[in-house]
Amino acid sequence: MSARSGAPVVVKLGGTTLAEQRGVLDEVARHAERERIVLVHGGGKRLTEWLARMGVESRFEGGLRVTDDAALEVALAVLRGVINAELVSVLRDAGADAVGLSGVDGGLLISERIPTLGRVATVTGARGTLLATLLDAGVLPVIAPLARDAEGVICNVNADDAAAGLAGALGARLILLTDTDGVRGADGKRIASLTDREIGGLIDTGVISGGMIPKVRCALRALAWGSPEVVIADGAADRALERALGDPGFGTRTHAAG
Ligand SMILES: Nc1ncnc2c1ncn2[C@@H]1O[C@H](COP(=O)(O)OP(=O)(O)OP(=O)(O)O)[C@@H](O)[C@H]1O
Numbered sequence: 001m002s003a004r005s006g007a008p009v010v011v012k013l014g015g016t017t018l019a020e021q022r023g024v025l026d027e028v029a030r031h032a033e034r035e036r037i038v039l040v041h042g043g044g045k046r047l048t049e050w051l052a053r054m055g056v057e058s059r060f061e062g063g064l065r066v067t068d069d070a071a072l073e074v075a076l077a078v079l080r081g082v083i084n085a086e087l088v089s090v091l092r093d094a095g096a097d098a099v100g101l102s103g104v105d106g107g108l109l110i111s112e113r114i115p116t117l118g119r120v121a122t123v124t125g126a127r128g129t130l131l132a133t134l135l136d137a138g139v140l141p142v143i144a145p146l147a148r149d150a151e152g153v154i155c156n157v158n159a160d161d162a163a164a165g166l167a168g169a170l171g172a173r174l175i176l177l178t179d180t181d182g183v184r185g186a187d188g189k190r191i192a193s194l195t196d197r198e199i200g201g202l203i204d205t206g207v208i209s210g211g212m213i214p215k216v217r218c219a220l221r222a223l224a225w226g227s228p229e230v231v232i233a234d235g236a237a238d239r240a241l242e243r244a245l246g247d248p249g250f251g252t253r254t255h256a257a258g
């Protein structure tokens with residue numbers, strides 16, 4: 001395995017099906033040959049489908065899924081089982097030494113329960129040294145958004161939140177790939193760059209809503225925890241990862257203040 005250098009990058013995939021993600025997964029595998037990449041995945045849409053199939057209704061509050069014990073069991077099976085294994089398999093086909101983990105494995109994510117949402121927790125930190133060891137060994141870690149809370153109960157965590165915790169712990173740039181070209185303003189156009197104050201204003205006026213709320217809040221948390229830059233961009237775009245890493249005109253960017 002060739003030595004990889006430079007600051008690590010945490011990439012979060014979400015919002016789309018595996019078939020739509022094939023392009024970006026190939027790109028992740030190619031970049032992982034020379035860069036230290038950690039991949040975090042969501043799976044909201046897939047999970048909602050499975051929950052419906054099992055007769056469990058999905059309800060959201062502030063963009064976060066309310067999760068009872070039955071829903072958590074399905075989330076665990078689908079996120080750590082189906083989605084994580086499929087991603088690892090596609091990435092291994094593409095030549096990467098992908099290894100699947102969740103935030104439960106090795107105590108990777110540290111989290112605190114959100115009492116009103118059931119088996120849902122917010123990420124308060126991460127065990128960066130474990131990831132650093134894996135990255136040093138040439139591995140591409142693929143992380144499912146699950147974590148144990150302070151009492152040792154397995155909880156669902158928002159995948160953006162998981163990615164933010166990992167990026168903070170590694171001092172890594174955070175790339176949140178989604179199904180929209182970035183954060184859009186009141187005029188519906190993509191905003192190239194945002195400060196934390198501007199993000200607060202867009203949430204207060206309702207311009208940022210739904211799943212974009214936890215996403216921008218996570219961006220700010222990642223910066224506060226030590227990430228130098230967060231990019232929110234379209235994962236289905238051509239050369240999405242390369243442009244997120246190097247083209248300032250692609251996606252929406254926020255930077256650490258000062
Ligand atoms: N101001 C905004 N700009 C862009 N998207 C917005 C805005 N406000 C709300 N959204 C919604 O947020 C969505 C992105 O969040 P969503 O949680 O659905 O995707 P994801 O996080 O990529 O996927 P997953 O939650 O499955 O991991 C967009 O598709 C859009 O519908």
Ligand SMILES: [Mg+2]
Nearest residue numbers: 014042044211
């Ligand atoms: Mg989301």
